[in-house]
Amino acid sequence: MSPDGVGTRRSVSPMAPPGVYAPQEDTELLAGALSDEPVPPDAAVLDVGTGSGALAVAAARRGCRVTAVDVSWRAVGTARLNALRAGVPVRVRRGDLFGPVRGESFDLVLANPPYVPAPGGPSLPRGAARAWDAGADGRLVLDRICREAPALLRPGGVLLLVQSALSGPELTVGHLRAAGTKAAVIRRRHISFGPVLRARERWLRARGLLAAADDKEELVVIRAELPV
Template sequence: MYAPQEDTELLAGALVEEPVPPGADVLDVGTGSGALAVTAARRGSRVTAVDVSWRAVCATRLNALRAGVPVRVRQGNLFDPVRGRSFDLILANPPYVPAPDGRGRPRGAARAWDAGGDGRLVLDRICREAPALLRPGGVVLLVQSALSGPEQTLGRLRTAGMKAAVTRRRRIAFGPVLRDREVWLRERGLLPAADNEEELVVVRAELPV
């Protein structure tokens, strides 16, 4: 499980500003500690939180209990536990950090950040699968790094028939993961030589009514 970071805070800000009516069905996929799920539940939404990690599932249940809000928590891979259901809002803070080739699929704690050579291992699945789980007028809010191709995210969501745009940006200092692979990222051309900060973005995509 990965403790909440600046990306969670950025996405939480977008969630607070999203006009979600009370009783809306919200899915928090890759919930981690459940911070976003709890925020949505405090607004009166009916929240389902999913994570592949049992530690994250347990942490989310505990944090929802401490906050005194109901959150349905399920263990599973991305959307697998909620097939056949539909939602008004899907929240996603997926793994998005590019990882050196040869590491294979991430294991253990690295599942929270490693996302293949281009950082899109999970992002592409979200873009492909999330629209089918939305009700008309439903919204996807996701956060990612500029290193993992926000324009690709926008393009894939638009191809799926959604109206998509970047609604928030924030530049932050490199964390330990990026510092560890900074040389590799620069060699790959994913990180410009003069860039000493990472940019995070929130993408909002809406399914037409």
């Protein structure tokens, strides 16, 4: 969204119409990590897979120069509207992951990608499910972020990423370290199964991703910093 015409910043809850990922526990967990990050005013921030734009708006409220990206036109429109309602400037672009910002660099990258293991082939689904389904191991988008995000970070720049323990946080940390960043899990939270996990609970247990005694899902935030 262009900064022209933006008025007073307002604390409003983001709207999320049908088909746009609404802020949930993973959004809240990542927002907490964002609030703890010592981001300087006017820092360049990228929110990839922005959905409703909740995290982009949170970063913009801190005075950051924020770009938000989503593959869904509906999400793009929603993020623009939520930034307008909050009275903050956010540049919103439609595209696949980092495609719209090739050649740019950022002080902070935020990512809440699809990470839920799902039955079926290796391709991402269409419709609302593409906000959470990410192939049999949940890593279709996570692995791309691990490969591509470090190249977008400025020296000292940080990636904050949220995912499920079902999709291999240790793999994410290992890949990001191999890419030259200092990476570690910085936040954890156990949450009750939502509708998606309840619907495929039997499949997840059959694959060994859930133990018989597991009745909650663990979410983690991974922080990766590019050394100066």
